[in-house]
Amino acid sequence: MQIFHTISETRAFVRQARARGRVIGLVPTMGYLHEGHLELMRRAKSQCDMVIASIFVNPTQFGPTEDFGRYPRDLERDAAMAESVGVAAIFNPPVEEMYPQGYCTYVDVERITDKLCGLSRPGHFRGVATVVTKLFNIVQPDYAYFGQKDAQQALVIKRMTADLNMDLEVVIVPTVREQDGLAMSSRNLYLEPEQRHAALVLSRGLERARKALREGERNPAEIRQLVIDMIQAEPLAEPDYVELYSYPGLEPLERIEGLTLLALAVKIGRTRLIDNAILEV
Numbered sequence: 001m002q003i004f005h006t007i008s009e010t011r012a013f014v015r016q017a018r019a020r021g022r023v024i025g026l027v028p029t030m031g032y033l034h035e036g037h038l039e040l041m042r043r044a045k046s047q048c049d050m051v052i053a054s055i056f057v058n059p060t061q062f063g064p065t066e067d068f069g070r071y072p073r074d075l076e077r078d079a080a081m082a083e084s085v086g087v088a089a090i091f092n093p094p095v096e097e098m099y100p101q102g103y104c105t106y107v108d109v110e111r112i113t114d115k116l117c118g119l120s121r122p123g124h125f126r127g128v129a130t131v132v133t134k135l136f137n138i139v140q141p142d143y144a145y146f147g148q149k150d151a152q153q154a155l156v157i158k159r160m161t162a163d164l165n166m167d168l169e170v171v172i173v174p175t176v177r178e179q180d181g182l183a184m185s186s187r188n189l190y191l192e193p194e195q196r197h198a199a200l201v202l203s204r205g206l207e208r209a210r211k212a213l214r215e216g217e218r219n220p221a222e223i224r225q226l227v228i229d230m231i232q233a234e235p236l237a238e239p240d241y242v243e244l245y246s247y248p249g250l251e252p253l254e255r256i257e258g259l260t261l262l263a264l265a266v267k268i269g270r271t272r273l274i275d276n277a278i279l280e281v
């Protein structure tokens with residue numbers, strides 16, 4: 001497996017593969033890999049001849065008080081994990097390679113970013129859409145893989161590729177969970193043992209909502225409140241948002257019918273975790 005730190009080496013590598021007729025898959029990540037990332041890579045490997053993973057903690061998607069500085073980074077560990085699932089190359093640029101002096105250009109996806117994480121992390125999706133556009137331009141993949149754990153991000157990327165006529169297929173992979181239900185996330189590393197236990201309120205909140213739905217509840221405000229109550233009953237957890245929207249349109253709902261996204265962001269101490277479920281009636 002190759003590790004590239006420059007755009008030009010990455011482009012040269014991809015160009016050679018493409019000349020040999022290879023189908024190319026890209027898995028964008030911020031590193032500190034876990035089974036969720038590996039699942040994206042395995043899925044890519046099953047559909048593509050060659051898989052490239054990017055590992056880049058993208059400063060433009062972090063707010064000034066967020067965890068950009070302390071986000072975990074370990075390229076050696078990540079490289080071994082990526083190689084074990086057959087990744088051909090890692091693109092791991094330094095910040096200056098992606099945002100050189102004088103950088104001015106950003107991609108803004110409107111409307112579907114004015115809620116959920118877009119509201120609680122102003123500028124976040126502008127940073128995500130920008131870096132993902134750059135990664136797509138650098139690698140020019142046939143397929144790109146994203147996780148359903150970041151449900152709004154997946155919708156934003158799909159919208160952006162359609163709106164800007166990007167010539168690739170976006171594949172969304174289901175959320176990979178720990179045995180006890182916690183969605184895998186690099187940020188789980190921040191949790192102390194009691195916080196790790198408290199973090200189960202996210203997946204349990206989703207389960208509570210599914211139960212209410214099975215029992216016939218169709219009022220989104222009622223379901224939202226049940227989940228908020230459950231989170232607030234956990235002393236170490238504080239809800240950031242609990243929202244229900246139509247899926248995939250992200251329109252407000254008066255009644256749950258058809259596909260509905262239930263999305264949660266919860267703070268456990270300084271750590272903000274997200275999870276979601278697509279409810280189907």
Ligand SMILES: Nc1ncnc2c1ncn2[C@@H]1O[C@H](COP(=O)(O)OP(=O)(O)OP(=O)(O)O)[C@@H](O)[C@H]1O
Pocket residue numbers: 028029030031036037039040145146147148149150173174175176177183184185186187188
């Ligand atoms: N548990 C998971 N299951 C499936 N995909 C996942 C999971 N966690 C992350 N991904 C996907 O992996 C890709 C890279 O995500 P990222 O590197 O931010 O990982 P993360 O673990 O979500 O980190 P964070 O702590 O920032 O939430 C994204 O498309 C994301 O949706």
Ligand SMILES: CC(C)(CO)[C@@H](O)C(=O)[O-]
Pocket residue numbers: 028029030056058061128131132150153
């Ligand atoms: C897609 C992504 C790699 C862009 O920085 C990031 O938002 C992530 O890891 O989900």
Ligand code: BAL
Pocket residue numbers: 030061062150153
């Ligand atoms: N997984 C989304 C990247 C972020 O939280 O910034």
